[in-house]
Amino acid sequence: MFSTETIKQLPTAEPRQKKEIAPCAPCSACAIRHAAQYGGISEDDFSKLVTNSTNVTLHRNQTLFTEGDPAKQLYSIRHGTMMVYKMTPDGRRQITGFLSDGDILGLESNDEYVRSAEAVTDVSLYRYPLRNLENLLQRYPAAVQRICEITRQELAESQEQMLLLGRKTARERVASFLLKMERHANERGGGDGVTPIPMTRQMIGDYLGIATETVSRSLTEFDRDGLISLVNAHQIRLIDIAELESIAFGRDQ
Amino acid sequence: MFSTETIKQLPTAEPRQKKEIAPCAPCSACAIRHAAQYGGISEDDFSKLVTNSTNVTLHRNQTLFTEGDPAKQLYSIRHGTMMVYKMTPDGRRQITGFLSDGDILGLESNDEYVRSAEAVTDVSLYRYPLRNLENLLQRYPAAVQRICEITRQELAESQEQMLLLGRKTARERVASFLLKMERHANERGGGDGVTPIPMTRQMIGDYLGIATETVSRSLTEFDRDGLISLVNAHQIRLIDIAELESIAFGRDQ
DNA sequence: CGTGAAGTTGAGTATGCTCAACGGTGGTGG
DNA sequence: CCACCACCGTTGAGCATACTCAACTTCACG
Numbered sequence: 001m002f003s004t005e006t007i008k009q010l011p012t013a014e015p016r017q018k019k020e021i022a023p024c025a026p027c028s029a030c031a032i033r034h035a036a037q038y039g040g041i042s043e044d045d046f047s048k049l050v051t052n053s054t055n056v057t058l059h060r061n062q063t064l065f066t067e068g069d070p071a072k073q074l075y076s077i078r079h080g081t082m083m084v085y086k087m088t089p090d091g092r093r094q095i096t097g098f099l100s101d102g103d104i105l106g107l108e109s110n111d112e113y114v115r116s117a118e119a120v121t122d123v124s125l126y127r128y129p130l131r132n133l134e135n136l137l138q139r140y141p142a143a144v145q146r147i148c149e150i151t152r153q154e155l156a157e158s159q160e161q162m163l164l165l166g167r168k169t170a171r172e173r174v175a176s177f178l179l180k181m182e183r184h185a186n187e188r189g190g191g192d193g194v195t196p197i198p199m200t201r202q203m204i205g206d207y208l209g210i211a212t213e214t215v216s217r218s219l220t221e222f223d224r225d226g227l228i229s230l231v232n233a234h235q236i237r238l239i240d241i242a243e244l245e246s247i248a249f250g251r252d253q
Numbered sequence: 254m255f256s257t258e259t260i261k262q263l264p265t266a267e268p269r270q271k272k273e274i275a276p277c278a279p280c281s282a283c284a285i286r287h288a289a290q291y292g293g294i295s296e297d298d299f300s301k302l303v304t305n306s307t308n309v310t311l312h313r314n315q316t317l318f319t320e321g322d323p324a325k326q327l328y329s330i331r332h333g334t335m336m337v338y339k340m341t342p343d344g345r346r347q348i349t350g351f352l353s354d355g356d357i358l359g360l361e362s363n364d365e366y367v368r369s370a371e372a373v374t375d376v377s378l379y380r381y382p383l384r385n386l387e388n389l390l391q392r393y394p395a396a397v398q399r400i401c402e403i404t405r406q407e408l409a410e411s412q413e414q415m416l417l418l419g420r421k422t423a424r425e426r427v428a429s430f431l432l433k434m435e436r437h438a439n440e441r442g443g444g445d446g447v448t449p450i451p452m453t454r455q456m457i458g459d460y461l462g463i464a465t466e467t468v469s470r471s472l473t474e475f476d477r478d479g480l481i482s483l484v485n486a487h488q489i490r491l492i493d494i495a496e497l498e499s500i501a502f503g504r505d506q
Numbered sequence: 507c508g509t510g511a512a513g514t515t516g517a518g519t520a521t522g523c524t525c526a527a528c529g530g531t532g533g534t535g536g
Numbered sequence: 537c538c539a540c541c542a543c544c545g546t547t548g549a550g551c552a553t554a555c556t557c558a559a560c561t562t563c564a565c566g
Contacts, residue, residue, distance in 0.1 A: 087416075088416065094415055096416075107405065108409075109408070144398055147401065148404060149362065151401060151408060152362035155408045158415060159367065159368060160339070161415060166461070167341060200545085208419070209418065209420060211523055212545080213523075213546080215545095249341065250343045250345065422554090453512065453513085454514090470554090473514070485563085486512075486513065486563080511564085516557105518556090518557090522552095523550105524550085525548105527546105527547085529545085530544085531541105531542100532542100535541100536539085
């Protein structure tokens with residue numbers, strides 16, 4: 001049912017990666033399927049969509065597409081974490097979002113991607129030819145509404161992030177980030193009290209609009225003040241959530 | 254055809270405003286009409302939508318709706334400039350966008366507005382009951398696609414703004430802003446070489462994530478360097494656009 | 507012509523950045 | 537299997553950008 005293909009490594013910034021990505025069963029909660037069900041698309045039609053999909057795997061740090069590439073493919077994440085970002089010509093990076101299991105990637109306003117996408121962890125995705133989906137959406141208007149809903153949600157989130165980037169202090173940004181990661185972890189079950197943080201400090205900084213050193217310093221400070229416990233660089237236990245919220249929303253001091 | 258109503262002034266921050274807003278003919282380029290036409294809505298149905306619309310006028314600094322209000326109305330700007338913004342509990346403001354003639358206001362992801370809207374200049378708008386539009390959209394799927402397209406466009410712009418807020422210097426932000434205002438002015442004809450800036454320095458600062466004094470200083474600097482000419486506080490002539498672009502995109506120095 | 511808001515300019519300061527050194531860790535190769 | 541090495545993270549010191557506070561000017565409106 002699925003063909004499998006691994007995208008070749010880009011020439012730049014090669015990580016040392018040889019592990020195999022474990023295969024996983026088709027995710028019944030995937031966003032495309034969700035939109036399809038919501039739009040009342042018949043199992044038959046959905047199969048057609050899925051038959052035309054390709055299975056893509058990426059290793060950490062590999063690029064899926066780059067801002068300006070022609071947007072001919074739509075992706076849906078099976079497993080793993082991706083990031084989307086924009087860059088200035090001189091190399092400053094702003095990560096505009098992190099995406100994980102079930103999220104859709106590549107719905108663009110033009111026929112060019114307006115941002116780049118890169119794997120934060122090893123990732124496996126479904127790839128759909130964009131035309132294919134468009135055909136289907138034309139037949140199922142309710143699915144368009146669902147896609148529209150997802151876009152509006154994303155817009156609301158990015159405006160929340162604009163408030164953070166434009167008006168919050170470093171401490172407030174980091175506290176907001178921790179709470180967002182914790183909420184995200186809770187939504188996906190788990191919830192053993194420890195929040196996984198798959199991204200590097202550099203990525204967190206580029207997401208929050210601050211330097212990596214500032215991310216590190218804020219985390220150390222929260223740890224020292226007993227608000228969190230740094231289990232290791234990628235596992236954080238949130239201890240005083242109320243206080244973190246107080247900081248995140250600007251009621252600090 | 255249109256009932257007219259003026260929203261009462263809010264108790265806070267009352268400007269001195271007594272001028273009458275000049276009435277203007279229904280704008281044939283208005284976004285709702287555009288979506289309607291694109292969606293192949295019959296003139297008859299469109300009349301029904303328009304008959305149900307109310308004409309609203311706002312004076313400078315008046316609030317149209319506030320974050321958290323139930324989102325029961327959709328607005329379309331006939332004439333004037335509005336801003337949408339979010340605030341921290343302690344009063345810091347991030348303006349997420351400016352809207353003007355023909356733009357749509359109030360399409361929300363939940364049933365609550367996720368941001369506040371306030372008039373930058375005197376404004377006149379059409380107001381549509383949201384349910385009304387939803388009914389119509391259900392009958393005309395292509396109109397949904399058009400609305401979806403508008404939302405995606407807005408998302409792309411807000412991600413560009415995230416790059417600005419997270420990674421650009423004050424000079425770069427102000428240069429970007431001037432170019433955006435100039436592009437906007439050119440799109441709406443005019444183009445006598447002078448770009449109108451209806452918003453205050455405070456609003457520009459809250460849009461760019463910098464202090465008003467920093468906005469003022471950057472403008473003075475650009476003026477001194479001959480890149481722009483400050484005709485007056487709300488009229489700026491862009492002289493060296495190439496150099497402004499060079500600054501805006503981070504090729505400064 | 508008076509008044510209050512908006513804009514400009516200056517001085518001092520603080521937040522967060524840069525540069526640098528050091529410590530930890532995981533993957534790879536010996 | 538162990539050791540090495542590159543990358544990631546942390547910490548410190550000095551510095552720069554932009555903020556705050558304040559005074560003064562300009563402008564719009566009455």
